[in-house]
Amino acid sequence: MFRKLLLATGIAAALLAPVVAATSASAQEVKTRIIRFGYGLSESSNQGRAVKYFAEELSKRSGGKFKMKGFGDASLGNDIQMQNALIGGAQEMMVGSTATLVGIVKDFGVYDLPFLFNNEKEADAVLDGPFGEKLLKALNDKGLVGLVYWENGFRNLTNSKRPITKLEDMGGIKLRVMQNPVYIDMFNRFGANAVPLAFSELFTALETGTVDGQENPVTTIQSSKFYEVQKYLTISRHVYSPWIVLASKRWYDGLSADEKKIVHEAAAASREFERKDSREASAQSVAYLKEKGMQINELSPAELDRMREMVKPAFDKYAADGGAEILKEIQAAIAAARK
Numbered sequence: 001m002f003r004k005l006l007l008a009t010g011i012a013a014a015l016l017a018p019v020v021a022a023t024s025a026s027a028q029e030v031k032t033r034i035i036r037f038g039y040g041l042s043e044s045s046n047q048g049r050a051v052k053y054f055a056e057e058l059s060k061r062s063g064g065k066f067k068m069k070g071f072g073d074a075s076l077g078n079d080i081q082m083q084n085a086l087i088g089g090a091q092e093m094m095v096g097s098t099a100t101l102v103g104i105v106k107d108f109g110v111y112d113l114p115f116l117f118n119n120e121k122e123a124d125a126v127l128d129g130p131f132g133e134k135l136l137k138a139l140n141d142k143g144l145v146g147l148v149y150w151e152n153g154f155r156n157l158t159n160s161k162r163p164i165t166k167l168e169d170m171g172g173i174k175l176r177v178m179q180n181p182v183y184i185d186m187f188n189r190f191g192a193n194a195v196p197l198a199f200s201e202l203f204t205a206l207e208t209g210t211v212d213g214q215e216n217p218v219t220t221i222q223s224s225k226f227y228e229v230q231k232y233l234t235i236s237r238h239v240y241s242p243w244i245v246l247a248s249k250r251w252y253d254g255l256s257a258d259e260k261k262i263v264h265e266a267a268a269a270s271r272e273f274e275r276k277d278s279r280e281a282s283a284q285s286v287a288y289l290k291e292k293g294m295q296i297n298e299l300s301p302a303e304l305d306r307m308r309e310m311v312k313p314a315f316d317k318y319a320a321d322g323g324a325e326i327l328k329e330i331q332a333a334i335a336a337a338r339k
Contacts (some may be wrong), residue, residue: 053273071111088250234296
């Protein structure tokens with residue numbers, strides 16, 4: 001009986017040994033890592049809250065070994081500077097606008113076309129589907145790893161000159177836009193004087209009158225305190241603007257398979273948190289901005305139709321400049337999302 005017990009115990013130990021060894025090896029695949037994560041907005045913004053959530057998820061999923069530190073207020077540089085730092089391996093991660101990636105992968109410019117999406121549901125379906133994934137993968141050969149899309153949101157106009165209730169009201173307004181040819185062309189068509197400028201320089205430019213206005217989602221207008229230097233807000237929803245979470249490929253390639261899994265799972269969790277938080281905050285921001293003294297108006301459907309008609313050549317121009325195929329693909333993806 002005793003010999004049988006010993007034999008059974010030995011067999012059990014032999015069966016369990018590979019499991020214990022595998023668990024031990026798996027634990028060794030996750031190393032202690034310091035991650036510098038840069039972003040443009042303040043710590044109190046929806047972007048800042050999502051960065052904090054992402055850091056907590058990375059820590060939880062790695063058993064405390066992944067220690068991510070967020071650097072807000074563009075303290076590590078503007079989006080383009082941070083992208084270059086990631087490519088060079090001097091910084092591990094960031095979140096920024098897809099618009100500033102156009103100089104690296106031209107196809108990202110398709111997201112900046114005006115009035116592309118009707119609502120957030122369409123945007124989610126396209127960004128999280130095969131189309132959005134294709135653009136993320138296009139970054140791999142450029143020294144970047146695209147992880148997930150966060151929501152910046154539908155963009156709206158502010159200025160210090162006058163209410164914008166019709167196209168003609170934009171005439172002559174010096175409007176800061178992102179350093180992106182689609183934005184420059186669009187607002188010049190609307191009659192504004194489009195001025196490309198880094199976001200990190202925007203508040204000072206508005207305060208000093210270097211530019212009269214800008215365009216951003218209402219959550220960014222609130223968190224960046226543009227209401228202190230802008231009087232008029234026009235709800236135009238002219239472009240849906242995604243953010244993109246990026247990792248340095250040099251850094252990412254040094255991760256084990258287990259570590260990469262942790263990064264992707266935490267990034268996906270942060271995406272769900274950020275979108276929910278951003279959409280709730282957007283509804284609250286309009287009321288907040290009104291309390292802060294901004295005069296708010298919404299463009300009429302007829303005026304929005306005029307704007308859509310005026311920017312149709314932007315689609316033709318984008319297609320003629322080599323974007324015909326990617327434009328066709330995103331329009332097909334949007335059509336599928338609408339069914």
